[in-house]
Amino acid sequence: MSAADKVKPAASPASEDPSAIAGNISYHAQYSPHFSPLAFGPEQAFYATAESVRDHLLQRWNDTYLHFHKTDPKQTYYLSMEYLQGRALTNAIGNLGITGAYADAIKKFGYELEAVAGQERDAALGNGGLGRLASCFLDSMATLNLPSWGYGLRYRYGLFKQRIAKEGQEEIAEDWLDKFSPWEIVRHDIVYPIRFFGHVEIAPDGRRKWAGGEVLSALAYDVPIPGYKTKNAISLRLWDAKATAADFNLFQFNDGQYESAAQLHSRAQQICAVLYPGDATEEGKLLRLKQQYFLCSASLQDIIFRFKERKPDRVSGKWSEFPSKVAVQMNDTHPTLAIPELMRLLMDEEGLGWDEAWDVTNKTVAYTNHTVLPEALEKWSQAVMRKLLPRHMEIIEEIDKRFREMVISTRKDMEGKIESMRVLDNNPEKPVVRMANLCVVAGHTVNGVAELHSNILKEELFADYLSIWPKKFQNKTNGITPRRWLRFCNPELSEIVTKWLKTDQWTSNLDLLTGLRKFADDEKLHAEWAAAKLASKKRLAKHVLDVTGVTIDPNSLFDIQIKRIHEYKRQLMNILGAVYRYKKLKEMSAEERQKVTPRTVMVGGKAFATYTNAKRIVKLVNDVGAVVNNDADVNKYLKVVFIPNYNVSVAEVLIPGSELSQHISTAGMEASGTSNMKFSLNGCVIIGTLDGANVEIREEVGQDNFFLFGAKADQIAGLRKERENGLFKPDPRFEEAKQFIRSGAFGTYDYTPLLDSLEGNTGFGRGDYFLVGYDFPSYIEAQARVDEAYKDKKKWIKMSILNTAGSGKFSSDRTIDQYAKEIWGISACPVP
Ligand code: BZD
Structure with missing residues (x-):
């Protein structure tokens, strides 16, 4: 019908x-x-x-x-290679x-x-935390009525779909546009030319001009982003690449040369084909750089267009006004090319001199850092950059030269530091452009994403710049939108919160949650809270059954770790803990087992396709689950489940049903984490290290309501040194867990290379670089404290309530309000 x-x-x-x-x-x-x-x-x-x-x-x-x-307010433009929007209807x-x-x-x-x-x-145009943060920020920008937009790329295939096969993780292209996306509006009126390759010439008016090469078009797709309880809706503008009819060689086509006739069309298609094309090959690297430039150039041309559109009479000679109307935020270094592109547009297209263009650029752009891992700091080959973007390379060289001269002439004391601070690394073996250095040198503000991380930026990664520009560095602790991550994904708990606070205003003023503290011992609230949790646990259990075929018991402790699989996030420690727990259960008598707190350990996350150890970890979790879950002696007390294809909508089912969640990175390595905030907001207790935003969450929810373990960030370097010097003595429990896996208890797959990464002083596997062995004993002990605490139902529910009550700080409304006031200088502009 x-x-x-x-x-x-x-x-x-x-x-x-x-x-x-x-x-x-x-x-x-x-x-x-x-x-x-x-x-x-x-x-x-x-x-x-x-x-x-x-x-x-x-x-x-x-x-x-x-x-x-x-x-005509000042407007922010958020430039990000990733947005993890998830579903939009609800x-x-x-x-x-x-x-x-x-x-x-x-x-x-x-x-x-x-x-x-x-x-x-799910619209999965992102990887993990950085992409989801961008999406939470859009929700808050719209809700706070801020004049701000997001810019990104419209990838044809977003982050891959993960399937678990016998060999472990398999990647399948995620076809989110298979039918179509009902949310996007194609804007045939918004098209900009984007050039690649070519050369630099001197135009008749003396300006430098980039010419030749190939020119594609960027076509805009707008995704409207509504704010909560406001008339404002802002835009996420995603660019797609196109070639024109003029690029289609009809002569060649009629001559039967079909492929060469449409060469440019096929190259255009490659640009937005996938998020993070493999970059092991030179072609792959070139494609990624093309993607980054494509985003930056299209967005900046559009921003300048709008600047002119809003007041056509200010066009000539008023460029100094630009920074009072435009703020550009670079989400990590991926959109760094916005810097030389803005310089180029201002100088070559608009006719400004270097000093004026530099002043405008510097006052316009700001940079957010999301990682201190050296291997994640982007460096582009100077040769590739010169070939693809010859004019930008000239501009970058000039920025580097002027920065060097400035330090030499004003800071004699820093001469020894100049080489490592420079934008260019001219190492003859591999000359590169250091993108983070370019961002620090050119941006007016640099921020980290949690207090601990921002301090590490100031004290370590960017310490040398701090003495030159002491006011440039800030902290903006991350946040999450309370709409998606409590109100809509957990209606049962939301209703209880609204009922006890006698208002639903917490949805846009999350600090109101502190009002729950005074009811933390109220038995009526406890009963309602426990019922809501149980309902969410049952929904979660159904999801697990649907996607894995494993039945889990909603009365067991639901213990969850969901995030990208990475050695620094230490999913390996989690699974070693589960293996140890399993072995101890096996050794117990049936009577002893009855005293054990039943647990369901769930792990979910995608491993980057070429990250071998991460893929081995995925396989290990699955193999351990296959044995434990089928062991009739103990599977009443322990289940281990790998949740396949973790994404935003899966998180929306898992987080409300969680009771314990693991945020157990090596201290100093997780910039912030944002799922920790989502769990805590949903009344889940965290077991974690003093890393990233865990530090602030623990402060807010109270140290009694957080299971802390592990080395502190300032101990890590010393511990690694000790290890190198052969001074580390592994705990017998750690040895026992590894040995159990080596014995073949979980099948015939060869886990030797993975386990070897935890051994030795240096060399293969970097001698347990992530210090799993050092932290393992305190981790196991913290887990034992969890088991004990869970036996006292009243105590546990109280901890759960106090986690929700202490989560107000972690609203992305708070974060965005701080960006708006302290970095962007923009104010609300509500539609009347
Ligand atoms: O950014 C993450 C950090 O690891 C988290 O600690 C932090 O909470 C979030 C948000 O600030 N970083 C990423 O997600 N990074 C990437 O996904 C990425 C992508 C491409 C290249 C390098 C890193």
Whole structure:
């Protein structure tokens, strides 16, 4: 039966009226037909519903654009190679305050809202924390009515889909655009030329000019981002690459040379084909650099266009006004090319001199660092850069030269440091451009993402620059949006919070959660809290059964670690802990076992396709699970489950159902972490090291409500030295766990190389560089404290409540408000 048979189609929805909404859904099912008009299954229902919601969004998006245009406020542009948006439907109707109306409207077609929303594919245009942070920031920017937009790339295939096969992780292309995305609006009116390769010439007016090479087009797709309870909707503008008809060689095509006729078209397609194309080859590196430049150039041309559009009369001679109207934030070093591109546009296109262009650029751009791992700090080959972007390379060389001269002439004391501070590393073996150094030298502000991390930036990574620019460095502790990460993903707990606080205003003022503290011992609240947790645990258990076939017990302690698989995040320590627990259970008598706290250990996350040890860790978790879960002696007390294809929507099921979550990185290595904030907000207790934002979470929720273990950041260097000097004595429990795996207890796969990475002083595996062996005993002891605490149900629920109550600081509304005031200098611009 078609939608029109059930509800009469109507072109426009009236926002609060379910009948009018149903009419509009029916209208979209008929007149935006992507499917046969005869059927109206859950998938059709999703697309028609989404298009109906899009009508609301577009209205707001247009009003907001016009309002910003008229008021001409200073605007922020967030440049990021990644956005992990996840699903949009529930979030959009939640932010617009029309969830109930839509649920009722959908019922008229015989469907439940949840089932329809479950049809949506995740937009996974990102990897992990950095991409999800960008998405949380957009939600907060819109909610705070800030004039700000995001810019990114419209990857055809986002982050791969993970499947677990016998050999371990398999990667499959994630086809989020397979049908289409109902949220994006293609903007055929917004197209910019993007040049690659070519050469630099002197134009007749004496300016330097980049010419030749090949020119592609960047085409804009807008994704409207609604704020919570506001009329404002901002834009996430994603660029796609295109070639034009003029680039199509009809002569060659008619001559049967089909491939060469459309060469540029196929090169254009490569640019936005995938997120993080492999970069082991030279071609792969070139493609990544092309992607980065594509984002920067298209975005800056668009920003300059808008600067002119808003006040056409200011165009000539008023470039000093630019930084009072535009702030550009670079999300890590991936969009660093924004710096030389802005310089080029200002000098070569707009005719500014170096000093004026530099002043404008410096006052416009700021840089957020997300890692101190040396291997993650981007360096581009000077040769590749010169070939692809010859004019930008000239500009970078000039920035480097002027920086060097400035230090030599003003800071004699720093002469010995200049080489490592320079933008260029002219090592004859491998001359490179250091992108982070370029960001520090050119940006007006550099920030870290948690207090500990920002201090490490100031004291270690960027310490030399600090004495030159003491005011340049700031901290902006990360945050998460409370809308997606509590209100919408955990309706049961949200209702309880609203009931006890007697207001739902916590949704946009998360500090109000502290009001729960005074009820932390209230037995009625305890009963409600425990019931909500149990409901979420049951939903989680169903997901686990659906995707793995493993039955887990909702009465066991749900212990979760979900994040990208990386050695510094130490999923290996978690699984060694589980192996140790399993071995001890095996050694116990049936009677002794009955005193044990039953646990379900869940691990989820994707390993980068070429990261061998990370893939071995995925395989090990799966192998351990296969043995433990089928061992009838102990599987009442322990299950180990690998959750496949971890993504935003999986997180939305897992986090509400969690009771303990692991954030156990080697201290000093996790810049912040943001899932720790999501867990804590959902009443989950953390076991963790003093790393990243864990430090601040522990301060906020109270040290009694956090299971701490492990070495501190300032001990790490010393411990590594001790290890190198052969002074490390491994704990017998650590040896026992490793030996158990080596014995073949979990199958025939050869884990020797993985386990060897934990051995030795230096050399292979860097002699346990991540100090799993050092922290293991205190980790096991902290886990024993968890077991004891969980036996006291009252105590545990109280800890859970106090975690939620202490999470107010970690709202991305707080983070974005600080960026707005302390870095960008922008203020709210609400649509009246
Ligand atoms: O950024 C992460 C950090 O590891 C987290 O500690 C932090 O909480 C978040 C947000 O600030 N970094 C990343 O996610 N980084 C990447 O994904 C990445 C991508 C490409 C190249 C290098 C790093």
